[in-house]
Amino acid sequence: xxxxxxxxxxxxxxxxxxxxxxxxxxxxxxxxxxxxxxxxxxxxxxxxxxxxxxxxxxxxxxxxxxxxxxxxxxxxxxxxxxxxxxxxxxxxxxxxxxxxxxxxxxxxxxxxxxxxxxxxxxxxxxxxxxxxxxxxxxxxxxxxxxxxxxxxxxxxxxxxxxxxxxxxxxxxxxxxxxxxxxxxxxxxxxxxxxxxxxxxxxxxxxxxxxxxxxxxxxxxxxxxxxxxxxxxxxxxxxxxxxxxxxxxx
Numbered sequence: 001x002x003x004x005x006x007x008x009x010x011x012x013x014x015x016x017x018x019x020x021x022x023x024x025x026x027x028x029x030x031x032x033x034x035x036x037x038x039x040x041x042x043x044x045x046x047x048x049x050x051x052x053x054x055x056x057x058x059x060x061x062x063x064x065x066x067x068x069x070x071x072x073x074x075x076x077x078x079x080x081x082x083x084x085x086x087x088x089x090x091x092x093x094x095x096x097x098x099x100x101x102x103x104x105x106x107x108x109x110x111x112x113x114x115x116x117x118x119x120x121x122x123x124x125x126x127x128x129x130x131x132x133x134x135x136x137x138x139x140x141x142x143x144x145x146x147x148x149x150x151x152x153x154x155x156x157x158x159x160x161x162x163x164x165x166x167x168x169x170x171x172x173x174x175x176x177x178x179x180x181x182x183x184x185x186x187x188x189x190x191x192x193x194x195x196x197x198x199x200x201x202x203x204x205x206x207x208x209x210x211x212x213x214x215x216x217x218x219x220x221x222x223x224x225x226x227x228x229x230x231x232x233x234x235x236x237x238x239x240x241x242x243x244x245x246x247x248x249x
Contacts, residue, residue, distance in 0.1 A: 034180055034195035048182045051137055051169040069188050072171045074215065076149040077238065078116035079171065079205045081198055082109035084140040085124065104128040107140060109148070113199075115206045118239050123246055125150075127167045137169040138184045147173040147181060147201060152238070173201065 034042070042048065085108045092103050111123040119125070127150060129137045140146055149171030173181040173194070181201045183194045193201050207215065212235060220233035232238040 032197055039195045048174045051184055069170055069191055072149050077152050078114045078118045078150050080114040080148045080150050081112045084109055084144045086142050088139055115202045118242055127165045145175040
């Protein structure tokens with residue numbers, strides 16, 4: 001009987017160690033990430049090319065400095081994981097601010113998730129590339145999944161049309177069928193995220209509280225100068241504007 005009691009005590013002690021270990025050990029497992037060699041094979045197999053905007057192709061156009069990926073992260077409203085709906089269209093968009101009609105390539109996508117939580121799953125948005133970026137940006141086909149850096153243009157004070165936002169190749173990631181990200185641009189040292197799962201990529205790209213406050217500040221200043229007729233003074237206000245735009249909420 002005593003031996004039986006001892007066995008029960010030992011069994012309970014073992015369980016006491018096993019249960020916490022089962023909670024702790026998963027958090028110690030390394031992130032599921034592909035090697036450089038695996039990413040290279042995926043890039044070649046799927047023709048996931050790297051796009052480079054070459055300013056020398058446009059000798060008559062004056063350009064500023066090329067925006068780095070880190071600057072793109074800092075100045076992007078959100079990174080959207082989405083699926084292309086149909087193929088791109090080439091259209092002219094009337095710009096009431098500059099009084100011109102630039103030709104744009106526009107894509108419609110369905111949102112799956114985004115880094116800042118500004119959208120709901122299933123939201124449909126349209127994003128556009130400028131004419132000069134036509135040859136230097138990916139052209140997702142119907143059903144393809146990607147992560148896009150998104151900047152909005154339908155802030156208060158702008159004419160609201162159907163073209164919701166702008167994007168660029170810097171910050172664009174192809175997403176494989178099994179959920180891994182591969183960049184469409186040359187990644188910078190210290191910011192190589194190709195090979196991450198899409199969920200972990202969005203976590204990395206999510207702004208910290210400090211970054212978000214700094215980002216919103218320029219819009220807040222603009223909002224105050226125009227007596228509330230332009231922009232937004234918080235992420236919550238931006239989210240509200242998106243809901244108004246998409247669903248008239």
